[in-house]
Amino acid sequence: MPDGGAYSQYNSNAAAAMSAHSLQYMEWYLAAVIIYVFAFAVFVGWLFFRNRAVLIGGVALASAGVICQVASLGLRWFYSGHVPWNDLYGSLSVVVLWTVVLFLIFGARFSIWYAGPIVFAVADALLAYASGWNKGLEPLVPSLKSYWIVYHVPIVLAAYAAFLISFATSVLYLYKRRAELAGTTPRWLADVPPSSKLDVVTYRVVAVGEILLTIGIVLGALWAHDAWGSYWQWDPKETAALASWLVYAAYLHMHTRPSWQGFNSAVTSIVGFASILFCYFGVNIWISGLHSYK
Amino acid sequence: MSTAVRGRPPKPIVEEILDVLSNVLFPVGVFCVWAAATTVGTLIDQNQTPDHYYAEYPAPVANLVVRLHLDGVFHSVPYIALVVLLLVSMTVCTFRRVIPKRFPPDRAVPIDHFALHASVSTPKSQDEAARASDLYLRKRGFIIRTQEIDGAHWTFAHSRKWARYGVLIAHLGFVILCLGVFLGWRYGYRGALQVFEGQTVAIEHTPLQLTLDKFTAEFEPIRTPTGVFYQASKFESDVTVAGPDDHAAPNILVNHPYQTSAGVYIYQASYGFAGRMAVTRNGKPVALDGAQRLMPLDELLFPGTSRGFQYMTMAGPSDPSQVPPGVALPAHDEYVFWAFHDNIPTTDKPIFLPVGKSVDVGDGYRLTALSPIAWSGLTYRSDPGESFVGAGVAILIAGFVISLFFLPVKLYARIRDGAPGARADVAVTTTKGNAMYEDEFADLVAGWRSALSTEMSKQTAPAPPSAGTVNAHA
Numbered sequence A: 001m002p003d004g005g006a007y008s009q010y011n012s013n014a015a016a017a018m019s020a021h022s023l024q025y026m027e028w029y030l031a032a033v034i035i036y037v038f039a040f041a042v043f044v045g046w047l048f049f050r051n052r053a054v055l056i057g058g059v060a061l062a063s064a065g066v067i068c069q070v071a072s073l074g075l076r077w078f079y080s081g082h083v084p085w086n087d088l089y090g091s092l093s094v095v096v097l098w099t100v101v102l103f104l105i106f107g108a109r110f111s112i113w114y115a116g117p118i119v120f121a122v123a124d125a126l127l128a129y130a131s132g133w134n135k136g137l138e139p140l141v142p143s144l145k146s147y148w149i150v151y152h153v154p155i156v157l158a159a160y161a162a163f164l165i166s167f168a169t170s171v172l173y174l175y176k177r178r179a180e181l182a183g184t185t186p187r188w189l190a191d192v193p194p195s196s197k198l199d200v201v202t203y204r205v206v207a208v209g210e211i212l213l214t215i216g217i218v219l220g221a222l223w224a225h226d227a228w229g230s231y232w233q234w235d236p237k238e239t240a241a242l243a244s245w246l247v248y249a250a251y252l253h254m255h256t257r258p259s260w261q262g263f264n265s266a267v268t269s270i271v272g273f274a275s276i277l278f279c280y281f282g283v284n285i286w287i288s289g290l291h292s293y294k
Numbered sequence B: 001m002s003t004a005v006r007g008r009p010p011k012p013i014v015e016e017i018l019d020v021l022s023n024v025l026f027p028v029g030v031f032c033v034w035a036a037a038t039t040v041g042t043l044i045d046q047n048q049t050p051d052h053y054y055a056e057y058p059a060p061v062a063n064l065v066v067r068l069h070l071d072g073v074f075h076s077v078p079y080i081a082l083v084v085l086l087l088v089s090m091t092v093c094t095f096r097r098v099i100p101k102r103f104p105p106d107r108a109v110p111i112d113h114f115a116l117h118a119s120v121s122t123p124k125s126q127d128e129a130a131r132a133s134d135l136y137l138r139k140r141g142f143i144i145r146t147q148e149i150d151g152a153h154w155t156f157a158h159s160r161k162w163a164r165y166g167v168l169i170a171h172l173g174f175v176i177l178c179l180g181v182f183l184g185w186r187y188g189y190r191g192a193l194q195v196f197e198g199q200t201v202a203i204e205h206t207p208l209q210l211t212l213d214k215f216t217a218e219f220e221p222i223r224t225p226t227g228v229f230y231q232a233s234k235f236e237s238d239v240t241v242a243g244p245d246d247h248a249a250p251n252i253l254v255n256h257p258y259q260t261s262a263g264v265y266i267y268q269a270s271y272g273f274a275g276r277m278a279v280t281r282n283g284k285p286v287a288l289d290g291a292q293r294l295m296p297l298d299e300l301l302f303p304g305t306s307r308g309f310q311y312m313t314m315a316g317p318s319d320p321s322q323v324p325p326g327v328a329l330p331a332h333d334e335y336v337f338w339a340f341h342d343n344i345p346t347t348d349k350p351i352f353l354p355v356g357k358s359v360d361v362g363d364g365y366r367l368t369a370l371s372p373i374a375w376s377g378l379t380y381r382s383d384p385g386e387s388f389v390g391a392g393v394a395i396l397i398a399g400f401v402i403s404l405f406f407l408p409v410k411l412y413a414r415i416r417d418g419a420p421g422a423r424a425d426v427a428v429t430t431t432k433g434n435a436m437y438e439d440e441f442a443d444l445v446a447g448w449r450s451a452l453s454t455e456m457s458k459q460t461a462p463a464p465p466s467a468g469t470v471n472a473h474a
């Protein structure tokens, strides 16, 4: 075992190198933050001007942001020697990356481009907020040194991203429904599909999110089995994720009843997203437990 | 026709209860209550003493926590009762709704009463049109049966009929998962071991003995704004596990448990270094119980005196993680302790005694610091329900995928003679309402129309009809 002197030597060199590397990945990161602002603006434009050029512009900006984020996360991975989603900063970046990727996929599949403004507003706010949690490069604590971190974390984060998108479509549902009931539709809502379509799209996205969340929780349980000696510990993160899972299970059952589709389902989906935010920020930041990685 | 409004005869109470239990809104309610209870359990620290809550929360909240037993939500009877309630409701529902729910039968139906329906007139003859329609539906993955009814050609088709079992499978998965959790709770056991290097301990509930042969810890320095601290990067126990059926010498690390032949898992949980001191009085060794394995706050008394010492901690390179940030790491291990006489410390500051050095502590007693001894905290666990839990979640996920992504569809098509040419109608119903299938139906109808139209056979590259021309009613 090296003595204290060797430690401090290692430290000062490493710290200097780390800050230089941090600057590199931060540049790509900031580029993504800025690009998403433009993507937001272009998708706001899409609500008013339904022409192909606007859509292509929005998709191109979103893709450019994805590339910058991948570069940033990749550099962080490369320099730290471990997955970049070991802390709040890294994992929030991944949530945003997944959000944009899923938005592009759902956009291509279900034409949900009209959800772009809300999706990019929330996602970019999260991304900008995450920079405050950047602590540079740190080694992994032993409990995170496991190949499970490679699967469990990104899948749970993908579920959060899907729920962010279903939150956006649920909010749009509420606006659209109100407009339909009032009989006067503001210009920005005019080309958004009717509320019955928004309900279906929300259901489809929630279905993807709930399956991802189930798989993510199961992978976490397998990991806990290896790391803590029990697949379920009633740790705050586990219980908060269970609460979210239950809200979305309620949503899916509710949605099998035609009379509970639409408004009730949209409200439940929004409550579900609030529970996801609590699971993510509440538990990481305020509640200490085995899982509070900041 | 009677104008009197007659109330239905009241149902027997058992029927009423079964109706409530098998209503989908029942699990919706239980899920919501369960989620709320789980959130309460997340917000309130669990399993603490009442003092903790009074220190942490305002008195009324703390009173509430203590009186309502919110300090142990997850193992409380009401909480577990929610799961039991779900299982009961799910069982009732399975027999009353899910299984009896049949696919609609093959019969002539009033096509325009369906929310999703479309019609087309074609110059093709009835036979030609029927053939084209059936061929197209087959191509779209429908399984079809045809029948002549009153001179019309009827096609009864279904697609993804098997996916109706998705709900059943998801529910079955949950039942198996609960069964596994129950088995683990009823027949499993767990425990913790604290073993010093060289020590052998028995593992309770098993015939096994475990010896810690060697313990290794590695540390990494972390630079923070408040200074450097050291974080364990790896700790590893080299152990020997011996019993009637086992003799193995595994290395147990965090994330790498060992599993015995009987399926008992042994995990690395914690570690530490205990102090070791040689005690002499007037130059002669004194055997003092505990002096070979000193843990923080251990107090030892020197026989025949009113003196003693209290061991505080070890600081040094063997376990640098104990050094607070910003404090320089000592070059060699040293012990921190208080010596006292009649319960009064003999020094203003604690005594720091490096390994290899000695100090007089009064009445002829002398302490010599020996190198520390490592201990490893291991936990062991046996859970006979684990494989059920694993199978349960796998089935649950499969059921989720089937029931959420595959929509069973029943289709009716009727081709009638339309004086010149033929008239064709099609209608569709799904197990999840119509909105879910609207877009796919529009696409299906677009293809069906072009399959039936004559232009199809003339044009080499038919332009797909735009969505606007599709006569699909929602």
Ligand code: HEM
Residues within 6 Å of the ligand: A249, A252, A253, A255, A256, B021, B022, B023, B024, B026, B027, B085, B086, B087, B089, B090, B091, B093, B097, B098, B167, B170, B171, B174, B396, B399, B400, B403, B404, B431, B432
């Ligand atoms: C944690 C436990 C449960 C899980 C994981 C679960 C899962 C599912 C899934 C995935 C679906 C398909 C939803 C959809 O098509 O959108 C479903 C449907 C359904 N579930 Fe559950 N369920 C659970 C508990 C219950 C309980 C306790 C009941 C008791 C009444 C129930 C009754 C139903 C019914 C009636 C349907 C709809 C069947 C239909 O009409 O299509 N479920 N469930």
